[in-house]
Amino acid sequence: MIRSIPWLAVALVWSAQALGAASPEDYPMAPERVAPGVYAVLSPARDFPNPENLGWNANMAFVVTGDGVLVVDTGSSETMGVALRNAIRSVTDQPVRWIVNTHSHGDHWLGNHGFAGDGPEIMAGSASIARMKQQADGWIDSFNDMTGGATGQSRTLFPDRAVDERVERDLGGTRVVLLPSGDSHSPGDLVVWLPESRVLITGDVVYTDRAPSVWDGRVAQWIGFMDTLIGLGPRVVIPGHGRVEGPETLPRLKGYLTALWAAVEEGVLQGLPDFETVPIVRERMADIVVDYPGFEDKVNRSVAHMYTEVEDSVF
Ligand SMILES: [Zn+2]
Numbered sequence: 515m516i517r518s519i520p521w522l523a524v525a526l527v528w529s530a531q532a533l534g535a536a537s538p539e540d541y542p543m544a545p546e547r548v549a550p551g552v553y554a555v556l557s558p559a560r561d562f563p564n565p566e567n568l569g570w571n572a573n574m575a576f577v578v579t580g581d582g583v584l585v586v587d588t589g590s591s592e593t594m595g596v597a598l599r600n601a602i603r604s605v606t607d608q609p610v611r612w613i614v615n616t617h618s619h620g621d622h623w624l625g626n627h628g629f630a631g632d633g634p635e636i637m638a639g640s641a642s643i644a645r646m647k648q649q650a651d652g653w654i655d656s657f658n659d660m661t662g663g664a665t666g667q668s669r670t671l672f673p674d675r676a677v678d679e680r681v682e683r684d685l686g687g688t689r690v691v692l693l694p695s696g697d698s699h700s701p702g703d704l705v706v707w708l709p710e711s712r713v714l715i716t717g718d719v720v721y722t723d724r725a726p727s728v729w730d731g732r733v734a735q736w737i738g739f740m741d742t743l744i745g746l747g748p749r750v751v752i753p754g755h756g757r758v759e760g761p762e763t764l765p766r767l768k769g770y771l772t773a774l775w776a777a778v779e780e781g782v783l784q785g786l787p788d789f790e791t792v793p794i795v796r797e798r799m800a801d802i803v804v805d806y807p808g809f810e811d812k813v814n815r816s817v818a819h820m821y822t823e824v825e826d827s828v829f
Pocket of ligand 1: 572619621622718754755
């Protein structure tokens with residue numbers, strides 16, 4: 515019996531590191547009211563999914579209308595979707611009638627199945643929907659690898675309504691505008707604009723205090739799209755990652771993307787390969803990245819992706 519004790523100790527250490535699937539109660543989802551009927555559910559994490567954050571690293575939001583709830587993004591797993599559903603119930607008994615998935619990355623939609631009981635209409639760009647269908651299993655596997663199994667085996671619930679141009683709808687008496695970004699951050703991404711409360715829910719077209727991932731999008735388009743968002747005149751911006759901020763966050767991110775583009779262009783014009791362009795980017799952006807933690811984790815991949823886009827635009 516004594517010999518088995520070290521094994522028991524090992525087992526306890528493993529379980530203390532949160533291996534195995536998380537349950538909805540493990541996610542501290544506290545809705546924060548940013549305008550009448552409009553709530554942000556913000557992840558405290560600023561990193562990729564890992565065993566500490568149990569895979570929850572992206573923000574969600576919901577809007578309580580006069581006749582049902584609109585949810586924007588549902589997290590990285592079915593369990594997280596259930597946790598979000600429970601959090602919404604702490605605010606309203608109304609059913610969730612609509613979901614918008616801002617884009618195809620798994621941290622923004624794998625929670626959809628947590629709302630299956632409400633039978634919502636689920637909207638996304640058609641490029642996003644196609645990728646969700648292709649990549650769902652890959653996202654589920656990689657989140658489990660990254661989190662020590664915390665995200666579990668999600669069942670998938672895909673969007674059933676494609677939105678590929680600007681759409682304005684009346685949802686339960688609330689005006690809701692869905693705006694495609696032109697594939698700024700990823701193919702098919704949508705932002706949600708609430709003109710009455712002047713709240714902008716952006717998905718990953720806006721990051722606030724976290725470095726943006728730029729390797730799946732079109733950065734030149736993204737820089738231009740920031741002007742479209744600035745032109746809306748939002749009062750509150752709920753980003754895909756990071757804290758809720760006011761309109762000043764939009765020109766700040768535009769400045770980040772513009773500086774990144776200019777630094778990569780310097781490397782391209784000097785004929786340097788992408789990996790030798792990285793030190794230039796690091797130096798030119800030193801002051802800017804103070805506001806965007808996680809830059810170092812992303813800089814190599816960002817420059818490698820942007821290099822071709824910049825090259826094509828220069829030559
Ligand atoms: Zn994301």
